[in-house]
Amino acid sequence: MNSMSVLSKLPTNLPPHLSLKFIKIYLNSGDLLRARQLFDKILQPDIHSCTVLINAYTKQGHAKEALNLYSELRARDIQPDKLALLSVVKACASLSEVTKAKEIGNDVKRFGFHGDLFLGNALIDMFGKCRYIDGAKDVFSSLQVRDVISWTSLCSCYFNCGMLREGFRVFREMGSDGVRANSVSVSSVLPVCSRLKDLNAGREVHGYVMKNGMEENVFVSSALVDMYASCLCIDKARLVFENMSRRDIVSWNVILTAYFGNGEFDKAFTTFSRMRNEGIRLNYASWNAIIGGCVQNGRTEQALEIAIQMQKSGLKPNHITITSVLPACTHLESLRSGKEIHGFMFRHWFLDDITATTALVYMYAKCGELQRSCRVFQMMPVKDTIAWNTIIMANSMHGNGEEALLLFHKMVKLGIQTNSVTFTAVLCGCSHSRLVDEGISTFYSMKIDHDIEPDSEHYSCMVDVLSRGGRLEEAYRFIQEMPIEPSAAAWGALLGACRIYKNVDLGQIAAKRLFEIEPDNPGNFVLLSNIFVAAKLWREAAEVRKSMRDKGVKKVPGCSWVQVKNKVHNFVVGDISNYDSAEIYRFLDDMGQKMKLAGYLPDTEFVLQDLDQEEKEDSLCNHCERLAVAYAILNLNGESSVRVFKNLRICGDCHNAIKFIAKIVGVQIVVRDSLRFHHFKDGTCSCKDFW
Numbered sequence: 001m002n003s004m005s006v007l008s009k010l011p012t013n014l015p016p017h018l019s020l021k022f023i024k025i026y027l028n029s030g031d032l033l034r035a036r037q038l039f040d041k042i043l044q045p046d047i048h049s050c051t052v053l054i055n056a057y058t059k060q061g062h063a064k065e066a067l068n069l070y071s072e073l074r075a076r077d078i079q080p081d082k083l084a085l086l087s088v089v090k091a092c093a094s095l096s097e098v099t100k101a102k103e104i105g106n107d108v109k110r111f112g113f114h115g116d117l118f119l120g121n122a123l124i125d126m127f128g129k130c131r132y133i134d135g136a137k138d139v140f141s142s143l144q145v146r147d148v149i150s151w152t153s154l155c156s157c158y159f160n161c162g163m164l165r166e167g168f169r170v171f172r173e174m175g176s177d178g179v180r181a182n183s184v185s186v187s188s189v190l191p192v193c194s195r196l197k198d199l200n201a202g203r204e205v206h207g208y209v210m211k212n213g214m215e216e217n218v219f220v221s222s223a224l225v226d227m228y229a230s231c232l233c234i235d236k237a238r239l240v241f242e243n244m245s246r247r248d249i250v251s252w253n254v255i256l257t258a259y260f261g262n263g264e265f266d267k268a269f270t271t272f273s274r275m276r277n278e279g280i281r282l283n284y285a286s287w288n289a290i291i292g293g294c295v296q297n298g299r300t301e302q303a304l305e306i307a308i309q310m311q312k313s314g315l316k317p318n319h320i321t322i323t324s325v326l327p328a329c330t331h332l333e334s335l336r337s338g339k340e341i342h343g344f345m346f347r348h349w350f351l352d353d354i355t356a357t358t359a360l361v362y363m364y365a366k367c368g369e370l371q372r373s374c375r376v377f378q379m380m381p382v383k384d385t386i387a388w389n390t391i392i393m394a395n396s397m398h399g400n401g402e403e404a405l406l407l408f409h410k411m412v413k414l415g416i417q418t419n420s421v422t423f424t425a426v427l428c429g430c431s432h433s434r435l436v437d438e439g440i441s442t443f444y445s446m447k448i449d450h451d452i453e454p455d456s457e458h459y460s461c462m463v464d465v466l467s468r469g470g471r472l473e474e475a476y477r478f479i480q481e482m483p484i485e486p487s488a489a490a491w492g493a494l495l496g497a498c499r500i501y502k503n504v505d506l507g508q509i510a511a512k513r514l515f516e517i518e519p520d521n522p523g524n525f526v527l528l529s530n531i532f533v534a535a536k537l538w539r540e541a542a543e544v545r546k547s548m549r550d551k552g553v554k555k556v557p558g559c560s561w562v563q564v565k566n567k568v569h570n571f572v573v574g575d576i577s578n579y580d581s582a583e584i585y586r587f588l589d590d591m592g593q594k595m596k597l598a599g600y601l602p603d604t605e606f607v608l609q610d611l612d613q614e615e616k617e618d619s620l621c622n623h624c625e626r627l628a629v630a631y632a633i634l635n636l637n638g639e640s641s642v643r644v645f646k647n648l649r650i651c652g653d654c655h656n657a658i659k660f661i662a663k664i665v666g667v668q669i670v671v672r673d674s675l676r677f678h679h680f681k682d683g684t685c686s687c688k689d690f691w
Contacts (some may be wrong), residue, residue: 154190403429558572560647564631
């Protein structure tokens with residue numbers, strides 16, 4: 001006869017001791033469901049059967065059920081015993097339900113258990129996890145006897161409530177009260193020293209550890225390593241780590257993260273290799289630390305390689321891995337790798353993770369795929385402030401100022417909290433799309449409607465809005481009336497606009513201030529020289545270039561790159577290092593003839609060397625962005641668009657030429673320069689020839 005048939009034959013009026021016996025039989029066999037079914041058959045359950053079942057629910061992680069059963073017990077006016085209260089206190093602690101915690105605390109007092117040490121310690125822990133400091137203090141005060149658990153639980157309560165200094169004060173009082181801290185106490189207080197970056201407090205705890213022989217405890221030693229690393233004492237952290245007689249994966253991960261946090265990439269990577277050589281079983285924290293560390297230190301290709309190694313080891317990337325590795329794709333502008341990660345996220349249900357999906361939105365935007373970026377954003381089930389800021393900035397960098405504004409207004413209408421980054425993104429969109437009045441309105445709404453004080457970046461954006469809109473005198477007055485010191489970005493925005501609008505006088509004023517603020521920035525010299533050249537002030541332009549040479553300021557070489565077949569190909573002006581260079585130049589020569597027939601006229605104003613007209617035209621054809629575009633088109637492989645990236649502003653003549661190339665070849669050409677994205681299609685550019 002099976003257990004279900006036995007259950008069905010049991011009478012409903014079993015005496016309490018027999019009911020309890022059968023409940024325990026089911027619980028011992030791990031059948032919690034049938035134990036509850038039998039309990040529900042009891043007409044008048046006693047406290048013992050209730051307690052056994054509540055305890056079982058709590059131990060097996062069914063905290064909600066434990067609390068519900070306790071409520072039933074109280075509704076039947078059954079007085080709980082100490083064990084029942086202990087079990088339900090632990091259940092409430094795991095759920096962090098402060099209202100229920102207060103009710104249980106009152107029951108403990110009502111039934112006379114408020115002086116019990118074990119129950120009191122459990123209550124302090126419960127109130128701590130519910131972040132109810134007053135309740136924890138009341139219980140602690142009511143205890144006639146307090147042991148190390150009482151003190152440690154009160155310390156943890158303060159820490160959980162964010163009252164770090166007060167918690168450390170309680171830790172000190174514990175020693176004054178004659179209670180000796182144990183390894184759990186020390187392991188809980190050391191992370192506080194890390195968070196506060198309080199080296200003196202950390203050394204004090206370290207001294208206590210040495211005095212009381214706790215240095216052999218792996219948790220204590222790992223916490224010490226983390227504390228010293230957080231306080232920027234990496235040598236001390238290394239010494240503690242190397243002196244550990246036993247190290248677990250946590251301690252290895254702590255020193256690994258410490259090296260990365262201190263900018264010691266080589267030592268971090270050596271430690272990672274050492275972990276693998278010594279057969280340490282790497283966990284998610286290990287892999288994520290090395291991937292994140294590589295990205296933070298600019299080793300983006302290495303980050304992608306290690307992510308592949310992680311999968312080969314048998315661990316599938318989790319949401320932290322995805323969030324760490326997507327910036328590597330963004331930095332490398334590796335659309336192919338980004339798409340692969342997107343596919344992985346789709347297959348493994350990571351698209352619900354808001355942090356990872358926001359990183360995906362940004363990756364697509366930075367790789368020139370704005371439409372994909374917008375689609376991912378639209379499919380996000382939940383969108384926070386960071387997600388909204390990201391999609392607004394994505395549209396802004398692609399020159400979609402109108403869409404950026406619409407998204408901003410929708411964000412506000414939905415009640416999403418704006419912050420300073422939101423307004424930086426919106427103002428950038430207004431500047432790139434010459435939405436001057438909208439930019440002014442947005443800027444002044446910051447303080448009035450959103451209680452956000454504009455900072456230096458916002459003022460610089462506002463100068464850019466006015467400058468790009470052609471209101472140079474107004475931009476100059478705005479700079480003069482700023483309540484904060486104008487930054488290089490503000491003066492740079494004005495100088496850039498002076499080049500476009502050929503305003504020599506204001507250009508000289510802006511350049512003079514920039515030479516004082518950032519004397520080693522070659523871009524300012526180049527812009528001023530271009531302004532003089534456009535005005536045919538050859539002597540002044542030559543003087544600027546001479547001043548630049550005399551001061552040892554070197555122009556950053558222009559470089560463009562394109563990814564073909566998962567490999568990045570770099571180009572500089574006049575580049576002949578590519579294997580297909582001859583074919584690239586043949587393509588450009590042929591395209592040059594077709595462009596002239598279509599009405600293209602080379603703008604030799606952008607050539608500053610003293611060359612004759614034909615040489616100047618040939619020089620323009622050697623510019624790196626044009627070489628990269630040509631190579632990308634030669635390797636289209638059926639694609640309808642190409643993406644090229646450049647480290648500096650796109651050359652004005654190249655900008656004009658690429659419009660013709662896009663129309664003649666019939667493809668969309670996306671170029672990302674140092675300022676924004678340019679989408680060339682059918683002979684026009686998304687920037688409307690203004691950047």
